[in-house]
Every structure is written in C-alpha cells, then in structure tokens.
Amino acid sequence: MHEMGIALQIVQIAAASIPVEMKGAKVLGVKIKVGKLAAVVPDSLRFCFEIVTQETPLSEARLEIEEIPVVARCKHCHSSWEIKEPAFACPSCGSGSIEILSGRELDIDSIEIEEPEHLNHSGNV
Amino acid sequence: MEIKVVRKVLDVNERMAQQNREYFTKQGIYVLNIMSSPGSGKTTLLEKTLARISSEIKSAVIVGDICTTNDADRLAKTGVSVVQVNTDEFGGDCHLAAHVIEKAAGQLDLKGIDLLFVENVGNLVCPAEFDIGENAKVVVISVTEGEDKPLKYPLMFRVCDAAVLNKIDLLPYLDYERNAVLENIKKVHPGMPVFEISATKGIGFEPWIKWLRNQVNRKKAPR
C-alpha cells in the first residue's frame, strides 16, 4: 500500500547515484532486492515505478526485482532453513528462538546507465 | 554501464528513527508503537489504559490517522497530552514514518514523560516496515477479524513484541476459535506475549498493565 512512497525513494536514490561527471545520463535499469517478508508487492511496485519515473532520468528504466527467500537460523541448534509458510519455529528442534537471516530486504543493488559515448550523441537534457 | 548502489530503500527513515530513539532515550521516555487493522480498538485500549496508569506512569500520545482529529479528541479527555498527526499532509500515507514522529514530538510537552504511546494508522501491512524510533511494537487484533490474521500478515506479527486480542466480550456471540488465533500467533512468533482484553468492558487489563510497567521500568533502570 505504500509502494508509491517506496517507488519515489527508489527514484531519488537512483538519480542521486548517477556520478556527477555523467550528469544528464539516462538510467536504463534499476536492480533491487525485495525480501519475501518485506511489506511490498512487486507488481504494485512496478506499477508505481512506471508512474513516478515519468519525466525523470529514469523514464526509460526497467525495474529488475530479485526476490529474496526467507532464511532463518535456530539460535538453539544452529540449523538453518528456508521459511516458505508463515511458521517460524525450528523444524529440527522446535525452538522458537530463531534469527531471520534474509527475507526482509528492500535494497537498491545497482543502476544501469547509458554509456557515455551514447550520451554525446543524444546530448544533455 | 552498471553502477553499484547497495543502499536500503528506507535508509533515510531508518536513520531518522535512530535519531528519534536516541532523543527519546536521552529524555528517559519509553516509546510504544501500537498497530492494528482499522477499528480493532487501539484508541479504546489507550483510553482505558491511560485511565488506569496515568497517575502512576506519566504518559503522552501521538495518534496518526489519514484525516480527522476524532481519536485525539477522545484521548485528550483522559487528561494526557495528545498530538494528532494527519498523514494526508504527508501524502496520505498508510503509516507513520520517523520524520512525522519527530515533528509530532516537537509539539508535545515531553518534560517528565515516562511513556509515549504512538497509535499508528490502522493498517497491518505498511506500519510493520517503518521503524519510528520506538522501544517496542504492539499489534492489536480483535475477535471480529479472522483467526488467520497472523498468517496473512506475518511480518507484522514477527516485528511486534506483544499482541493484544481485543473485544473478547464478543466471544459468546461469535463462532470465533480463540485457540486457533493463539496457535497462529504462536506459529508466527513463538513466545510472544498475548493479552486477551475487552477494552470497552475493562476485562483483562491486569497482565497488560503489568507488562507495560515492566517495559517502562526496564528502560529506566540503567540510568
């Protein structure tokens, strides 16, 4: 439900990550990691991203979403496993004292920007 | 060409939340973030809780809503200082973010306050993702919602430190499987305390208030 705000943050961070010497370059892609536990629906995020990127250096950017599985480790017996259903006790020893190793990510990994020579042809915005 | 960024999308919020946490800690204020679906009874729970504890634990409230000041008006009647945040000023957000809390805290007289309640916007999804600088999070669910709420909103139940099962006065009139909801909470967050309460009828407050008192005192202790 807050995918619009998330999309805006992504645009802000991506635009700020264009190196100064490449000011005006177009962002062609944004790679993000979204944990399966994160309160974000990839499809609505894509939809919002389309809207908020209009008239920004990201207007042609595609959003690549890597979904990260939920992995936990038992603090008691130290086994680790992937959580596929909402059940968070250790399947080996039954302990409820666990640590979530991954699955809550909401990270921008990288951006793809157009090559500098390209930039010379298209000119600065 | 690829440029590595490697940043959390919400890192601005997380930094702000950390600042809030340090600020509140310095003032010796324990902050509790209360979340639920719309209408589960957050405001009623707060009204009744404040009536019981405010002479003993000095409290204040920040209440978030998309619009209207109804909840703040109800809470102000308990005599504690209350500030209402309408998120429509901030784009109609479905959650309170850390910068909103910072602003709201600035409008409260926090001198001598031990406990700051934050009533979040009614929503079980988004508020789970936004740290506001609180010390603990509580989720309220009521027996008029499905028993499977914890399974449908696992993140919320994972990030919370306690749950309140509210409106238990209605149990005799419903086909609600109380054990099923307790089982589901346990599946998602084994060991999390659950307080079974009727906010309107004033049932089940003892253990909840005891828990609150412990939380507040634990924070005060090291000082």
Ligand SMILES: Nc1nc2c(ncn2[C@@H]2O[C@H](COP(=O)(O)OP(=O)(O)OP(=O)(O)O)[C@@H](O)[C@H]2O)c(=O)[nH]1
């Ligand atoms: N029967 C019963 N009704 C309750 C109880 N607690 C709250 N209610 C009723 O539920 C309705 C919603 O209560 P609120 O306290 O306003 O709920 P809220 O979670 O603050 O609602 P929002 O802030 O709008 O999300 C009101 O009509 C309350 O009187 C309870 O323990 N039992």
Ligand SMILES: [Mg+2]
């Ligand atoms: Mg309310």
Ligand SMILES: [Zn+2]
């Ligand atoms: Zn184990």
